[in-house]
Amino acid sequence: MAAKLPKPDELAAGIDFRPPKTGWMDTPVELKEGMFCWGAKEKNLKAVSFPNARDWSPKEKDWKLPENWQRIVLEGMADRLQKYRSFKLFMDICVRCGACADKCHFFIGSGDPKNMPVLRAELMRSIYRREFTKAGRIMGSIAGARELTLDVLKEWWYYFYQCTECRRCSVFCPYGIDTAEITMMGRELTNLLGLNIDWIAGPVANCYMKGNHLGLEPHTITSSVEFFLDDIETLTGIRIKPTFNRKGAEILFVTPSGDLFADPGTYTAMGYLMLFHELGLDYTWSTYASEGGNFGFFTSNEMAKRLNSKIYAEAKRLGVKWIIGGECGHMWRVLTQYMDTWNGPADFLEVPKSPITGTVFDNSKSTKMVHIAEFTADIIKHGKLKLDPARNDHLVVTYHDSCNTSRGMGLLEEPRHIIKSVCNNFHEMPDNTIREYTFCCGSGTGLNASENTELRMKGGYPRANAVKYVRDKHGVNMLANICAIDRATLTASMDYWVPGVKVTGVHELVGNALVMKGEKERTTDMRAEPLPGKEGNE
């Protein structure tokens, strides 16, 4: 069972920024329960033929490693140094200026110096120097080099699974070193020894076998959507009839499976359904390409590519013209920066063109996939929707930029344009905590398990602190975002740090404000909460 979570004031008071007296190389790692996730189970590693599949526990001394584990790691490192020019570069060029040090949410929330991005990277650079540079080989620790011991490996594991690859530190790095890529390499290397975590390995196995992280089977997906349709009918009097796996549809719609099965993402999914219905969009859901997210991205490049391949495969099979993707974070880092070269070129698709406004999405010329926030913002800008923002008047909204959609693809204005069009009360959090400076939810990259809740609350502290600021100043009670992990994890961190603030996807707000043709008078919002002025009607 997981460690007991300290109370919020205890946790905040316990953050100690004084470093230990010993130097970092001489400070042994101590794996603290509540700060790490359970080890990947044998069955989940086996399902995708990952190496060293066995049941293991990080709490045990023996991690059941193969005898030649050092050689496996060093060969893996050599291989990646050759394959990825960026990795080699990032190992070489850091001057340890420290600009990144206090930018990491995990450092701010924990005070642990090994959570400074510079030092987290140094955990790996020290091995790189020892094994791959002459100075390090000869001069050892004087040149910042050290040997790869079992303690070092455990330290890697502990800290590379305490980084959410959010890339906030990279924004401040004068060299532009992408610490996320260092963590990605750290995770690839630990993965070679079967040292993944089960919260990642489980969804990866599910996604490989059933098409999505949750392991939803086709009839589970359709029954879940039917459930939403019942609720929409109760709310609006309109019965929507979406299609699944329909050949010849113009557009394929792919969203994270969390939207189909976890609150409050389910309300976002209802928002998609209502919007597409109102537009009369010729689109289809797929029960095969039923996952927008990609937890494979948190294990290895190869696995991410494998799991991603079904999106284009399904688009081709169904003969659609282009693809819309739902509200998700890391999904969009994968789609905009990797999919085209992994599994493209998708030359069987057309450059996305909105059938409603005629807008051509030139920015998606290569991937043929458009973020739903871009799609909807364009529709609203062209005045194609009837909206009643007063239906969101019970909400005072702020917007959390997801790390990957903001820093990974520059999607900053579109979600704000939508929110301001469908809500009357909107307030931004402080400038240094939004847009490209946004703070991570604290639980991305597959760290949204329950056994590591203390880590999640520490990492979620800076974001929560900014939300608390606007709650106290403007009475904010709703935190909007465009990411499925955010919807799940910010709910927990708001309950912990900023009680009273709820979490929503942007398309839930759209669903509330959307005036649909032939709808009955609404008395509640999508969560069945009474609308302002309609409190007595239920």
Added chain:
Amino acid sequence: MGQLDFQGKQIEVDDDGYIINLGDWTPELAQFLADQDSLKLLEAHWEVINFLREYYQKYQIAPMIKILVKEIGKVMGPEKGNTKYLYELYPGGPAKQACRYAGLPKPTGCV
């Protein structure tokens, strides 16, 4: 990972106490797991457990809370079709605690 000694048999459970082999489940095992939390399973508890197991049989996943709420409301009456009632039955949360007694695996992903 761990093991439970139950009726002279070793039952494998994961780090969170969920049984690994769903075939190991029996009603007696459910009560045995509840005993460890000093909880006596009454008919109302069994309504939830039975629904969870039936749903899992059909869909291979634990239901969303709101599906559970709707179903319990149907079976037990509308005044009980709410999360508050379910939390009274299962203070550890209907998703976590009731699923563990029902022998269902823990859901993972963006949840």
